[in-house]
Amino acid sequence: MPKQAQYDLPEILTYAADIFTQQGYAKASMEEIIARTQFNRRAFYIEFKSKQGFLHAVLQYYIKHQLSACQESLIARSDSGTQAIYDYFSAYHQLISKQGCLLVNCISELGRNDEVVQSIARHYYDTLQLCFIACLERAQRHQQIQSTINIESVALQLTCFTQGFAISSILQDGEDDVIIAMSELMSSIEI
Numbered sequence: 001m002p003k004q005a006q007y008d009l010p011e012i013l014t015y016a017a018d019i020f021t022q023q024g025y026a027k028a029s030m031e032e033i034i035a036r037t038q039f040n041r042r043a044f045y046i047e048f049k050s051k052q053g054f055l056h057a058v059l060q061y062y063i064k065h066q067l068s069a070c071q072e073s074l075i076a077r078s079d080s081g082t083q084a085i086y087d088y089f090s091a092y093h094q095l096i097s098k099q100g101c102l103l104v105n106c107i108s109e110l111g112r113n114d115e116v117v118q119s120i121a122r123h124y125y126d127t128l129q130l131c132f133i134a135c136l137e138r139a140q141r142h143q144q145i146q147s148t149i150n151i152e153s154v155a156l157q158l159t160c161f162t163q164g165f166a167i168s169s170i171l172q173d174g175e176d177d178v179i180i181a182m183s184e185l186m187s188s189i190e191i
Contacts, residue, residue, distance in 0.1 A: 074131040081139030101166035
């Protein structure tokens with residue numbers, strides 16, 4: 001009969017996401033993560049093989065449980081497309097305030113050389129852009145934004161803002177630049 005794991009993997013991944021977000025990949029010590037989470041060193045290497053493999057699992061968990069929660073406001077609604085975008089940025093701002101975004105941090109630190117991080121990031125941001133397109137199309141149908149707006153272009157801008165705001169949040173120590181800039185962009189296209 002196989003032994004049951006003696007650790008709570010979701011708890012470990014959540015805790016590790018905080019460590020990687022705050023310290024970055026290079027500075028985050030596996031010894032510290034293992035010590036703080038009581039994750040058995042042997043179990044760690046059986047489960048993940050390496051620190052980089054562990055980061056990939058943490059990043060996927062972070063996207064699924066943190067970033068996707070912000071994205072739900074874009075997907076789950078059928079009413080106001082513009083309000084869904086405001087709600088997304090409000091939730092995103094709360095998530096990244098004063099610490100940044102693990103995905104953006106990984107792209108900044110490892111994106112040039114780590115093909116898995118590149119793939120995860122491309123998939124996430126492509127999906128996010130499609131969600132913005134759907135919201136903007138809904139806003140056009142409800143006559144909330146100008147009918148002449150290039151929806152794909154605005155969706156791309158919103159996606160780029162998402163990435164830039166994570167960096168800005170770190171540099172500005174969580175100031176409200178996210179909300180101000182997004183509001184300005186939206187007010188320029190609203191009717």
